[in-house]
Structure formats: C-alpha cells, structure tokens
Amino acid sequence: MFDEFDSSSSLLPDSHLYRFYRLVPSGEKETRIRNGKPVEVSLNQKEYYSEKDVAEFDLEEYSKLLPDMNGNVTIINNYFIRFWGPALHKKMGGIIAYTFIILRSYCWDKDYTWISLSTLEEQLTVTRPTLKQYLDVLEKEGFIIRFWREAKDSKKTEQNTILIKVRRAIPYLTKEKLDKLSDNIKREHQKFLRKVQKESHLEFEQAYNYTTILENFRKKSIEVFKPEAKSSNSPEQSEKLYEQILQEFDYEKLINWRMILQRIKGRFQESTFETYFKHTLGEEKNGNWIVYCRSKFERDRIDQKYRDVIKEAIEDLAFPFENLKITLYKSR
Structure with missing residues (x-):
C-alpha cells in the first residue's frame, strides 16, 4: 500500500x-x-x-x-x-x-x-x-x-x-x-x-x-x-401459454374476439396494436367480458388507457356488455 x-x-x-x-x-x-x-x-x-x-x-x-x-x-x-x-x-x-x-x-x-x-x-x-x-x-x-x-x-x-x-x-x-x-x-x-x-x-x-x-x-x-419481478414469464413462456390457451378456447368465442380486435386495430397505429393487443384473448358470459393478456405491463396499459376502446368495439358489434375485466393468461 x-x-x-x-x-x-x-x-x-x-x-x-x-x-x-x-x-x-x-x-x-x-x-x-x-x-x-x-x-x-x-x-x-x-x-x-x-x-x-x-x-x-x-x-x-x-x-x-x-x-x-x-x-x-x-x-x-x-x-x-x-x-x-x-x-x-x-x-x-x-x-x-x-x-x-x-x-x-x-x-x-x-x-x-x-x-x-x-x-x-x-x-x-x-x-x-x-x-x-x-x-x-x-x-x-x-x-x-x-x-x-x-x-x-x-x-x-x-x-x-x-x-x-x-x-x-x-x-x-x-x-x-x-x-x-x-x-x-x-x-x-x-x-x-x-x-x-x-x-x-x-x-x-x-x-x-x-x-x-x-x-x-x-x-x-x-x-x-431481492426485487420481485413484475412478470415471471419469459416471452418464450408467454408465447407457449398463448398457444395453449388458443387451443383450449371455444371456437365461437375466438371468432367473436377476433372481430372485436379488427375493430380495435382500426383505432391505432400498427405498432401500438401489435404491442398491446395482438396476443390478447377475450371471452364473454352473460355480458361479463374477460380480456386475457400475456404480461402485467400489457394488462396495466390496457386497463389504464384502452378499456373504453374495447367497450366501444364490443358495443359496435352489438355483443352483450355488462362489465369488463382485464387480467393475465394464468388467471384463466
């Protein structure tokens, strides 16, 4: 020294x-x-x-x-x-x-x-x-x-x-x-x-x-x-989970959700739609809609900014609507 x-x-x-x-x-x-x-x-x-x-x-x-x-x-x-x-x-x-x-x-x-x-x-x-x-x-x-x-x-x-x-x-x-x-x-x-x-x-x-x-x-x-990760799923895991849920999804529900997504897509630039909505899935029961997202970030952004957009798309297509819940794939 x-x-x-x-x-x-x-x-x-x-x-x-x-x-x-x-x-x-x-x-x-x-x-x-x-x-x-x-x-x-x-x-x-x-x-x-x-x-x-x-x-x-x-x-x-x-x-x-x-x-x-x-x-x-x-x-x-x-x-x-x-x-x-x-x-x-x-x-x-x-x-x-x-x-x-x-x-x-x-x-x-x-x-x-x-x-x-x-x-x-x-x-x-x-x-x-x-x-x-x-x-x-x-x-x-x-x-x-x-x-x-x-x-x-x-x-x-x-x-x-x-x-x-x-x-x-x-x-x-x-x-x-x-x-x-x-x-x-x-x-x-x-x-x-x-x-x-x-x-x-x-x-x-x-x-x-x-x-x-x-x-x-x-x-x-x-x-x-140690920090708590806001999302424990990697993109690869999320993609696999998306494909798995897609296979389990009722065909009619899937068609209805894709119609809703087409309405939503017309409201945004392609990059925004691809980021937040592309991998979402939605289903309805007695007017109660649940939208599934692959990450907390997508869920939170949609929940905070785009709830009205989803509601308007649902109502434009004359689907029954009572309320809307935004959640994660793993909640299904």
Missing part, C-alpha cells in the same frame, strides 16, 4: 445515519415497454454491507502495486488509455479508459470518491445511460466498485451521489486480452513495455483475479434485498 494512503474507516462525517449497498444482478427478469415494444430487463438486488467492510475493501488486496506510481502517473495513464482502452471495448474503450482516469483524479490520497453522476455526465459530455455503460465495464474489469447509500430510517435511495472505490494499480494486460488486440497494437504494446522497463524500471502486474476478490467480499453482506 502507499505510505500516505488514507485508510480511514469513516466514509462520511455522518456515516452512522446511512446503510451502504451494492446493486448486483439477481437473476430475475421482467418485461418492460421500451419504444412501444416489450423487452426483458434484468433486475438487480441490493446487497448491504457494514461501513467498516466497505471502507476496508481493497481492489488491490491480492495484487502487487506498481512501485513509485505517484511519480509515474503519465506513464501509467498512457498504458491504460493506449492498451487497456481497446481491450475494454471495441468502440468505446478510449472514453471508458478516460472515465477511469477522471475518477482516479477525484480520489486524491484515498481509494474512493463520493461523486455526483451529474458531474461525471458533464465531465464526459454523455447521457446517464451511456455513463452507466462506462461504469459497468470498469466494474466488470475490476477497476472500480460502486456503492449506494440510503438513510437507515428510510428506503429512499440517494441515487445521484454514489461512492466509487477506484483501483490504484494498473495490471498488465492478460494474454487473453492481448490476443484480442490488433497486430499493430500488439507491436506497440511490446515496444511500450520495453521502453518503460528500460527507462523507469516499472514492472506491470501480469495477473489479477478480481472475480475471486469480489466473491469473497460478497460473503460479508449483512442483508440482501
């Missing part, structure tokens, strides 16, 4: 008021509507940690640090931008590498920084989703780790300012990563290392095992909050 490195276990003057957590993929997915179409989105779970464990977590725990790093910042930054950049991402690697250097500049004599995402957006002139992509890559490769905080007496999350722990040593590219680079960059890499080793006697660490470090850290979590 660096002699002057600040290893204080207090992350904030009022740290005792907060709980610290990471957002980690839960393995659960739900369907959401984007650009008018349903897409599957992975859900994150909250893993809570003590302030002491967060403060003491070290990205270099099992790594040899670069000697005299503080005196060779330019050399190290050059190596990271020129060679780690292309290895991080084929198209965005350079700006992702620059993002890391920006983060490290905020750390000063610490291995972490509290930083506003809005500040980073301005520094990098990017949108929040793009910034998230950059940070995701850096975390996946073990160069940063992010922590969020929330007040202990509330579940309200302070999303804008987060704690980012930043790696201080730059590892040498692994053989696997080097092999993915172009021949030209490989030659530049060999030339660069020969020059650095000759002039500065720096030795770049040749291996790093961030995955092991992270998994060991996750064992220290004191609580895990």
